[in-house]
Amino acid sequence: MANDAAANHDDHHDHTPTGAARWLCSTNHKDIGTLYLAIAIISSVVGGAMSWYIRLELTYPGIQYIDDFQFYNVLVTAHGFIMVFFVVMPALIGGFGNWFVPLMIGAPDMAFPRMNNISFWLLAAALILLVVSALVDGGPGTGWTVYPPLSDINYHPGAAVDFGILALHLAGASSILGAINLIVTILNMRTPGMTMHRMPLFCWAMLVTAFLLLLAIPVLAGGLTMLLTDRNFGTAFFDSGAGGDPLLWQHLFWFFGHPEVYIIIIPAFGIISQVVSTFSNKPIFGYLGMAYAMSAIGVVGFVVWAHHMFTSGLSVDARAYFTTATMIIAVPTGVKIFSWMATMWGGSIKLEVPMLFAVGFIFLFVVGGVTGVTLANSSADLAMHDTYFVVAHFHMVMGVAAVLAMFCGFYYWIGKMSGREYPRFLAKLHFWLFFIGVNVLFIPQHFSGLAGMPRRIPDYPDNYWGWNYVSSIGTAITVAGTLVFFLVLWRTLTAGKPTEANPWGEGAKTLEWTVPSPAPFHTHEYPPNMDEPAPAE
Amino acid sequence: MNARQTQNGRVALALVTVVAAMVGLSFAAVPLYRIFCEVTGYVGTPNLDVAEVPTQVSDRVITVQFDANTNGGLQWKFKPSQRQVTVKLGEPNLAFYTAENLSEKTVTGTATFNVTPYKVGQYFSKIDCFCFTEQTLAPGQEVPMPVEFFVDPEIFNDPNTREVKTITLSYTFFRSGTGTKDAGDDKSAALTKIDTGKI
Numbered sequence: 001m002a003n004d005a006a007a008n009h010d011d012h013h014d015h016t017p018t019g020a021a022r023w024l025c026s027t028n029h030k031d032i033g034t035l036y037l038a039i040a041i042i043s044s045v046v047g048g049a050m051s052w053y054i055r056l057e058l059t060y061p062g063i064q065y066i067d068d069f070q071f072y073n074v075l076v077t078a079h080g081f082i083m084v085f086f087v088v089m090p091a092l093i094g095g096f097g098n099w100f101v102p103l104m105i106g107a108p109d110m111a112f113p114r115m116n117n118i119s120f121w122l123l124a125a126a127l128i129l130l131v132v133s134a135l136v137d138g139g140p141g142t143g144w145t146v147y148p149p150l151s152d153i154n155y156h157p158g159a160a161v162d163f164g165i166l167a168l169h170l171a172g173a174s175s176i177l178g179a180i181n182l183i184v185t186i187l188n189m190r191t192p193g194m195t196m197h198r199m200p201l202f203c204w205a206m207l208v209t210a211f212l213l214l215l216a217i218p219v220l221a222g223g224l225t226m227l228l229t230d231r232n233f234g235t236a237f238f239d240s241g242a243g244g245d246p247l248l249w250q251h252l253f254w255f256f257g258h259p260e261v262y263i264i265i266i267p268a269f270g271i272i273s274q275v276v277s278t279f280s281n282k283p284i285f286g287y288l289g290m291a292y293a294m295s296a297i298g299v300v301g302f303v304v305w306a307h308h309m310f311t312s313g314l315s316v317d318a319r320a321y322f323t324t325a326t327m328i329i330a331v332p333t334g335v336k337i338f339s340w341m342a343t344m345w346g347g348s349i350k351l352e353v354p355m356l357f358a359v360g361f362i363f364l365f366v367v368g369g370v371t372g373v374t375l376a377n378s379s380a381d382l383a384m385h386d387t388y389f390v391v392a393h394f395h396m397v398m399g400v401a402a403v404l405a406m407f408c409g410f411y412y413w414i415g416k417m418s419g420r421e422y423p424r425f426l427a428k429l430h431f432w433l434f435f436i437g438v439n440v441l442f443i444p445q446h447f448s449g450l451a452g453m454p455r456r457i458p459d460y461p462d463n464y465w466g467w468n469y470v471s472s473i474g475t476a477i478t479v480a481g482t483l484v485f486f487l488v489l490w491r492t493l494t495a496g497k498p499t500e501a502n503p504w505g506e507g508a509k510t511l512e513w514t515v516p517s518p519a520p521f522h523t524h525e526y527p528p529n530m531d532e533p534a535p536a537e
Numbered sequence: 538m539n540a541r542q543t544q545n546g547r548v549a550l551a552l553v554t555v556v557a558a559m560v561g562l563s564f565a566a567v568p569l570y571r572i573f574c575e576v577t578g579y580v581g582t583p584n585l586d587v588a589e590v591p592t593q594v595s596d597r598v599i600t601v602q603f604d605a606n607t608n609g610g611l612q613w614k615f616k617p618s619q620r621q622v623t624v625k626l627g628e629p630n631l632a633f634y635t636a637e638n639l640s641e642k643t644v645t646g647t648a649t650f651n652v653t654p655y656k657v658g659q660y661f662s663k664i665d666c667f668c669f670t671e672q673t674l675a676p677g678q679e680v681p682m683p684v685e686f687f688v689d690p691e692i693f694n695d696p697n698t699r700e701v702k703t704i705t706l707s708y709t710f711f712r713s714g715t716g717t718k719d720a721g722d723d724k725s726a727a728l729t730k731i732d733t734g735k736i
Contacts, residue, residue, distance in 0.1 A: 111545045176556055184548045188541065218556050222563025237567065241608065241647060241711030248570070252563055315580055315655060 016521045026120075027113035029098045030519060034417070035120050036094030040087050040406075041489075043127065047082035048482065050075045052475055055441075059472035061462045072458040073141030078134050080144030081164075084264065085171045086127055088402050092267035093175075093213075094120065096409045097182060097206045099417060103512035103519065104200045106191025106528045111184040119178040126170035133163030140164040143456055145253060146227070148238040148246050153231040162231060165224045172217045172224075179213035182206050191511075193530030197291075200510045201284060204291045205270025208298045209263050215302065216259035223252035250312055254305040262301040264398055265365075266294055268405030269336060272358050274510065275412050276340050279355035280347025281507035286339045293332035293339075300329050310378040311385045319378035326376035330369070337366060352504070353427040357408035360435050361401050368396025371446065386456075389449025392442050400438045407434070407485070415503050419518030420496025426488045433481030441474030578659025581651035583706075584689070585663055595626040595690045604707035605634055611712045612640040613674065618681070621703075626690040629664060634682045634708065638674035645673040645713040653705045660692035661704060671713050
């Protein structure tokens with residue numbers, strides 16, 4: 001508050017670095033956050049183009065554009081890896097996490113600013129390795145799940161899968177270091193007076209996410225190393241003929257893979273809490289319930305992994321357990337949905353653009369989530385596994401809901417990051433085109449899936465044509481929406497009206513709204529005081 | 538270094554230890570899964586840790602059937618020499634399989650095994666068998682493979698398994714990973730599948 005204004009008038013910090021020193025060797029959480037957002041935006045174009053090409057081929061039965069099926073499989077694989085590891089995670093965790101956790105807790109920066117920088121550049125190197133993997137030796141046509149024996153040396157000879165493994169190792173290292181940074185920052189560097197139960201829910205979300213990363217990514221690293229040595233150094237972790245078992249990979253991968261999807265969605269939950277509270281002009285209903293619901297989702301998320309393996313030969317007792325445990329996660333999730341609704345109830349609602357995206361998130365996350373509960377039933381999953389019903393489910397929750405949350409965060413915080421307002425009409429156009437587009441895209445895929453259409457195929461029997469055609473129309477509408485987003489981005493950054501420290505009014509009560517827009521290079525150089533008794537939102 | 542930095546460092550060290558522990562656990566998964574299955578007999582894992590043959594042979598009998606499979610890439614004829622035997626609980630028995638190499642190359646194979654129903658795994662004890670040891674057969678060579686086993690009398694005292702009348706012991710032979718398979722063949726076959734792009 002006043003302290004910050006005084007600090008910013010001091011002269012001793014007037015040398016903001018420029019050029020390579022600023023962008024290659026950054027130790028500034030805002031700049032590093034911007035770098036992560038930039039890599040996310042660039043990767044979203046690449047990952048998006050891949051999915052558009054896939055949908056182009058799937059519009060009609062028969063093969064029109066992609067007759068190299070290894071290439072098709074590589075597109076499917078690369079699309080998945082890029083979207084998960086290079087779009088959603090960098091945007092939510094590296095981007096918004098780095099930008100706003102220190103601002104919200106009143107810290108001047110992250111606990112380990114130099115390690116923050118290496119986290120980013122490890123990710124950039126990982127992206128390069130992933131691109132290389134797609135360009136050598138036919139590429140990795142394994143799906144993002146990389147199951148052996150297909151990913152083992154006999155069926156993917158050459159270096160493509162090895163490059164992919166190394167890319168994931170680097171991305172994993174980036175995430176682990178980032179997680180350590182977030183945890184230490186949140187535990188140790190809150191401004192005096194901000195107890196854990198007074199910090200914003202976005203920070204709770206980042207804390208839970210960081211713990212999930214810390215525990216899950218090393219298991220992926222272990223499995224990847226085993227695959228690497230199986231492929232290149234004669235070990236036999238996954239080779240039945242030599243005493244190993246392909247099922248070991250599945251267990252290790254999904255022990256990571258399930259917490260990974262919560263890593264993707266919990267930061268989104270955090271953003272939605274901030275936005276719903278701001279635009280209902282009310283504190284979030286049930287702050288403690290929200291914080292501990294996220295923690296419960298995180299904990300239970302570690303003991304449900306085999307619901308991705310229901311058709312792999314698990315015993316009936318194992319399937320019964322995993323069905324039950326998976327369905328239990330719906331309970332804390334429901335607590336969050338009801339709490340957001342209760343927050344809006346009786347609030348003074350402003351349907352600004354971030355709020356449009358937040359409400360869209362709440363609705364579509366529920367739609368996507370309930371199909372997850374359907375899939376949790378192991379008996380039913382025997383018919384739905386590896387069909388488009390699964391594809392529809394995870395795209396609704398990750399490709400739609402998480403992306404809505406990313407856009408929500410963008411519109412909420414772009415003023416703080418850039419100092420400029422977005423053009424309101426174009427932003428609303430973006431929302432509606434995107435919202436309609438993704439629904440036309442993914443809802444029909446539920447029907448194809450239930451009708452038996454398998455996933456990861458370049459062509460299908462004629463009877464699946466109808467919904468595939470509709471889904472591809474949805475792709476076109478979504479592309480249009482995405483183009484509008486890039487227009488919004490460009491117009492905001494080049495011609496947006498200068499905006500004030502807090503454009504959102506009294507509903508915005510977290511500390512980032514107390515610093516100027518754009519946020520100065522250094523903020524909270526003196527810890528802000530927290531002596532007002534109101535609870536954090 | 539001030540107090541804040543020291544404390545940050547301490548928390549960071551604790552978290553790095555957690556990361557190392559998780560990596561260690563994922564490698565430890567390999568023996569841990571095996572030990573878990575062997576101790577509990579989960580999914581029909583037979584009991585290989587036989588300290589001693591029980592001295593008491595019960596009069597109760599149970600039928601043991603023998604099943605043999607080969608994995609696709611192995612050109613061996615692999616069969617049990619007897620389709621089933623009826624044995625007394627606690628009595629050690631010897632059964633035989635035969636394996637014949639039908640191909641024109643020397644081939645090494647290893648076998649995996651389990652028993653059904655799954656719940657009797659811990660009561661089916663193998664004293665000696667050819668599992669997991671590599672068997673190398675010259676072209677056309679045929680060898681007998683013995684399995685010495687007994688069924689623990691406790692199977693009748695356990696209310697869960699008391700009703701079992703038949704146990705099936707199943708082996709599957711794979712081409713051994715460290716054998717003399719012609720890696721070139723596998724590779725070129727795989728590449729051909731990829732290049733033609735046909736389903």
